Amino acid sequence: MNLFNENNASVHLIPSDPNATFYILPNGIGKDRRTIFSNAIQHFHLQLVASPENARFILADEQFDLPKVFSILKLDLSESEEKSLPIVIQIKWLTDSLKEKNLVPLTKDYIFRTPLIRKKTMPSFSQEPVIEEKKTIKNKPKRRLSDDQPQGGCATQVKQRRYSSDDDNNDMMEDYNDTVKNPFKNGELPKGNWMCSMSSQTAKKNTEINKDIIDKLQAMADLYNKTNDKWRAYSYQKAITTIRRCTKRIDSYEEIIKLPGIGESLAKKIWEIIDTGSFEKLEDFQSSEYMTAINLFGNIWGCGPNIAKHWYDQGFRTLNDVRTKAKLSQNQTVGLKYYDEFLERIPRDEVAEIEAVVKEHALALVPGLTIQTCGSYRRGKATCGDVDILITHTDGISHQGLLIPIIDSLRKCGFLTDDLVLSDKYEEDSGSHVKYFGVCLLPGENRKHRRLDIIVIPHNEYACALLYFTGSALFNRSMRNLAHQYNMYLSQHRLNTGVIRKNNSKINMGTPLYTPTEESIFKYLNLPYRPPEERDH
DNA sequence: GCCT
């Protein structure tokens, strides 16, 4: 069922990035066959190159073996440690794919084996603060709460892969697969601090070590988020996730400034917190009448930086001012009504209760629906800010027009108390997203009003929607940004490749990739798979 | 705010 299970040591599709280039070795392949193969390459949106030097992958006839291919190409097998030699694949892979009308998994059976004996180990990265991730697929039944223990120092640098000591033959194949999985130069990601490539689990364990620093920075980020200075807030947020990953108490300016995503300005502020125990800028903000009001107003659902500022300019300072004097939108009215309740976290168990209610009503309408609670709940958090429920149906049809009936059913029994956002374009053709944002209340004593988000999506978008709705927000942005680097784009609907942008606007939308599972999306992006618990940045 |  799961085509992308991690033990099959295969690659499903080659990411269509500029480096995933293919060359067809003409030897032993007739002209007609060559034409067919060329067309196939293009048909599958792979990049064909005219000369072997530029090719990451060589497609060759099965009559050859690896030394023969390399001799034709005038390449020296023994140089493989220094150079990154192309991967030689049997042309059968392409013919099989044509037969299936889809790229078939690039299993090791398709790859020409090498007789070569590899050198020992790569130089170690002793200078790196820490190497976080060195997970290899090899004989490891997936471990969820991975103990990817950093070697000390701050977990900052990401090395996608490391050549660990290899003394058995299997490693060779493993390396090949690894290379195939990462057609990028040396299998590394593009330059940058890609948090979507890292596990958030290390951060989870280190909540106490630098807590004072994190709390103060978070307070600043929260405040900046309620102003129009969203990029500054973004930087603070990224800095926080970096510090979370540090396994030791930060105690010198030099190590702070080295951390990715932390520059001079933030380093100084962090050092101030360490050195003096206080953060002047934050205290200024917290004692500022303006920031206090902005923060107060900004916690009303539906009130952003601009409305908050507007209200402040009108002289409003308290929630009562807003309640009595401000012109409130529908959403802001609801937001104000449940001001305190919406600021509270929801215990995990209660999320499960809410999920059960929604499931009951939805399944009563259409049996066999796939209903998955996402968000921080799926990421395994003990408490959640709201409840995010994704609904689809494997038949690809039964989801249509389903949202309104579900909402009606939930409303009728008193479970839903207020609506915030309710899209009504459920009659549109496939692909259309349908979402509901509202407020629910479980029956019984001492219950609180909770934010509930429901999306209903066509099944062919399940993986992208699941990925999106599971988050975290920073994780999504990081992953989408990475896709952007590959001339792809990732949204809650699809992962497209071959996108052409001009001045940051898309000229060519590219073509959608087949994304049956979340795993497939990670693979396309050269990322190690991260289960939901590891996306909690 | 940080990064290319």
Added chain:
DNA sequence: CAGTACG
């Protein structure tokens, strides 16, 4: 369209 929101 600007504003706000979702992960």
Added chain:
DNA sequence: AGGCCGTTACTG
């Protein structure tokens, strides 16, 4: 200098 997620989705 200019990007930082999404041709995201919804409200008014």
